[in-house]
Amino acid sequence: MSGPLELDPLGLDNAILRNLLTQTTRAYERQMTELYAEKELAQVTLASIGDGVLATDGEGRIKYLNPVAEKLTGWERAEALGKPLPEIFHLSESEQRIDDVLRHCLEEGRSFRLADRVSLERRDGRRYGIESTCSPIRALDGRIIGAVLVFQDVSDKRLMALQLAHQATHDELTGLLNRQAFDGHLQRALEEARSLSNTHALCYMDLDQFKLVNDTCGHLAGDELLCRVTALLQDSMRDTDLVARLGGDEFGVLLARCSLESAERQVTEFHRALQQFRFTWRDKTFAIGASIGLVPITREFRTVAHLLSAADHACYAAKEKGRNRIQVYQEDDDTFVRRHGEMNWVVRIQQTLEQDRFRLFSQQIQPLSPHAAPGLYFEVLLRMLEDDGRVHLPSDFIRAAERYGLMRSIDRWVIRSCIQTLMSQPPPFLDLLQLCSINLSAVSLGDDELLAFVEEELDASGAPPGKLCFEITETTAIESLPQAQRLMERLAARGVRFALDDFGTGMSSYGYLKDLPVSFLKIDGKFIKDVVTDPLDRAMVESINQVGHVMGVRTIAEGVTSSAVVERLRLLGVDFAQGNWISPPRPLASAALPGRR
C-alpha cells in the first residue's frame, strides 16, 4: 500500500476510512464474541438454577423456557415457543389469572407476585404448589419488551410447613391437640359463649392409675396406655368435639355446642368404656380409672385460665371424693372453696421461703426402755411465720404446697436449716444427740436429685449422718417403692436412719419392712390415744411392737396424752413415746437441753 505522503487528500481519507472500517469490524466481532459468551453464560446459568424461568415477548408469547420450567409445565421449549403464556402456564386453585398478572406487569412496568398457595397445573394434570414473580423485561432505552416469570416448586416446603404447624399444635405421642392449641379453641368457645350465647362444655380428666403403670411397667407401657386411652376417648366423642392431651396423664375435651346434660351423658359413656377397659402389659393387667371434671362454658367465665381452673377444681373434687368418677363443677361446693384457698397459700408459701420466715421446732421423743441410750431424741417440726407474727401449722399449708409443687423447696429448706442448726449448737450437744428426725414428703421421695442434695449437705456440714433420721409415711414409701428403696439404701449406707411414720394407717405390710432399711416404726396416734381402754387398739400396738422388734426395728408411739398411756406403752414394750403431754414443740435452737417428764 502507498504511504500517506504519496496519496492525495481523498486517497488518504479513503485509506483512513478503510482503517476505520477494519477497526469497526474487529470491534464488532469482539463484541459479538463477548455477547455470545455472555449469552452462553446466561443460558447455562438459567439452565442450572433451581427455579423455573419463562420469558415472553411484549405480546405475552413464550420466548424462552429453562429446563426447570419445562419440567414443571410439562412443555418442551420448542413446542412452547410462540404460544400465549396462559396456554403453557395454568394456575389452579386460584382466583388469580396469569394473563391478568402478565397484562398488569407489561402495562404498569413493575413486578407482581402471584398469590400465596397457588398451584401450577402441569400439562399432564399433576399439580405443584409454586411461588412465582412476574417482572417486566426492558430494553436499553427503557421500553418494556417482554416479561419474565420466575417460579419454584414449593410443594415440599408447604407440606413441611403444614407438618410443622401440626407439630406445633399437636402432641407427638397421641396426635391430639396440645395444650397451647387447646387454649386457643377454648378462647374461641368462650367468646362464642359470651357473644352468641352458645353453650359448650369442658371436660378435664386425669388417669388414676397412670403412675402405677408407669412405675411398675416402665415408660413405654405408660405411653402405650396413653395411646389406648386416647383411642377410647376419640371413639366416645363426637366429630365436632376437640380432644387434647394437656400434659402427663391429663386430657381435655371441648364439647362444642353441647348442653351440660348432653356433655354429662357423653362423658359418662366414655367413663363406662374406660371402666370396662383393661390394660395389659406383658404379664400384668391393670384396671384404669379416671377422675373427670366437667364444666359448662358459659358467659360467666371471664378468661380461659378461669375456665381451666374450674375444670381442674372439678377434677380435683372427683379425686377427693374417691377418684374414678365424674364431678360437675359447682362454684359453692366446699371442695372448690377449699381449693381456692389452697391457691392463695401458694403465694404465701413462696413469700415465706423468699423471706426466710419458716421456723423449725422440735418435739421430744422420750425413751421408755431402760436400755435406750441416754441423750436427746426429737422430731423436727415446721412452722410458718406470718408478717404479723401469726404462726401456721403444716396442716394449714402442706396440702397447697404438695398440690402446687412447693414441697420440694420446703423439704430442702428444712433439711439444710436443720443440719445448720444442729452443727451450730455448742458442745456437748452433738455428743448428747441420739436422734434428730426430719419428715420427708412423698414428692421429695420421688425427687431424683434429693439424694445428691442430702449427701452434699452432709459433706459440706460435716454433720454425723447417724444422728439423722428421715420419717416417711408408710403409704408414701409403698407408693414410691423403687425410689424409697434407692434413697433409703444409699443414705442408710452412710448411717442415716429411717422411720416409717403413721404406721398402722396404711397397708401395714410387714413384708415391705424386709426390703426397706427402716430403723423405727412410728405407731399412729389413733391407736395410742385409747390404748389403755380399747383392747383392739392395745392389740394393734402390741402386734406392731412385737413384729417390729422381731425385725430389729424400734417402735415410737405418737400422740401420747397421759401418764397412764405411757405406763401401758412401757408394759407393752414400746421403745419410745412422743406427744404434747410429754413435751410440746419448742424452737429447735432451744432444744439443746429439753425438759423431761
Added chain:
Amino acid sequence: MRSRTVHLSGGTPSRDKLIAAADEVGRQPDFVLAFLPPEENLRDVLAAMTLAWPDALRFGCEAVTQVADGEVTRQGTVQLFWLDDPQRHHAWIEVVPGTHGSPPPLQRVESVARRVVAADGTLLLMDGLRFPAERFLADLRRSLRGLQAPVAGGLASQSEPVTRAGARVFVGERVLPSACLVLTLQGIAMQVEVVRGWSPASPVYTVTRAEGCIVREIDGEPATDWYRRFFTVGGELAPMPTAAYRFPLLVEGPRPERQGLYRTLRFFDQPPGAVTFWGDLEAGDHVRLGLGNDASLASLAAELPGPPPEAAVVCSCIGRGLVMGEQGCQEVAAVHGALGGAALSGFLTFGEIGPTPRGDLAYYNHTAILVLLREVGP
C-alpha cells in the same frame, strides 16, 4: 430591528466610509459588532469606529477569518444594528475578566447567569487563548440550574503559531486580553442552531486518562497508539493533526451534558504519548471518531421554518474551515442566500458555544453555530 454588514477592505477604514454605512437609516447604530483581524492597526480601526459612531455600543473580537454577508474575508467585518424601539429593546455588554489559572469568581458567574436568564438572548465572545472558556461555561451551566436560555458565541482566533497579540476581545477602544464579553439582549429574540455535521464512524471507546485538553490514554492504550490504529497508512503515520481534522472526536456521554460534543485534534504526541485537543475531555468520556455527513450551515439555514431573521451571526470552527477548504466560502454564500439576504457577520473560531442536543450550554470544536436575531414585537 435593522442591520447591515460593512465589509472592511484592509487597513484603517475611513471615518466617512463608516459614517456612510449608516446613511440609509439616518442615525448612528445602536450597537456595533465587529470581527477584526489581529493586526497592528487594530486599535486604529477601533478609533475610527469611535469617531464614526461615538454613541453606539461597540464590541467584538479578533478573528483570523471573518464572514461578511455571503463572503469569507480576512479584512474584517462590522455589523451595525438599529433597534426600532430603543425604549423596549436593549443591548448590554458586561466584561468578565479571567485567566487560564483563575476562572471568574463564582459570585460573578452567578450574576452573569441571572442576567442570562432575564435576557431574550446572550452572545458570548471570549479570548481564544487566555480565558478559561470551558470552566466558565461549566460554572455558568451549573448556575443556570437547568434553566435553558438562548446562549451562543465563540472564541476569538488568530493564525498559528499563536502570539501574545491576537484572539482578544474588545469593547469600545479597549482591547481586553483574558476576558469574556457577555452581550445580553432584551427585546431581541435569539435563535441558536448548531450544525451537527459529524456522524460516528468508529466503535465506542473510553477515555481512560485525561487532564483538561490533554488525553493520555484511550481504552487503556496510549492515545498516540490509539490514533495510529486509524491513521497509519502503508505502514506510515498520516500527517497529524491535519489528517485527523476530517475525523474529529465525537463525545457520546455517558454524562448527558457531554453528549453531542465535538473535539478537534490540536497536537499529536505532545506531550509525548498523548494528544491535545482544542477542548477538554474527561476520563470516562465515551468517544468515537466522526465522519462528515450531509448536514451543513447551508442546509440548516435552508430548512429553517418561519420568516427570515433580521440579522444573523455565524461562529464556525477554524478546523471545520480547514476541512471544507473552498467549500467553506460556498457555504457562507449559500447561508446568506438562505437567510433571505439578512445581514450576516461572523468569524472562524477557536471554539464554539452553543446548546447540546439536550439543551445544555456546551463548548464545541469542529462545528458551526448560527445565531438568528429577530426583534420582538409589542
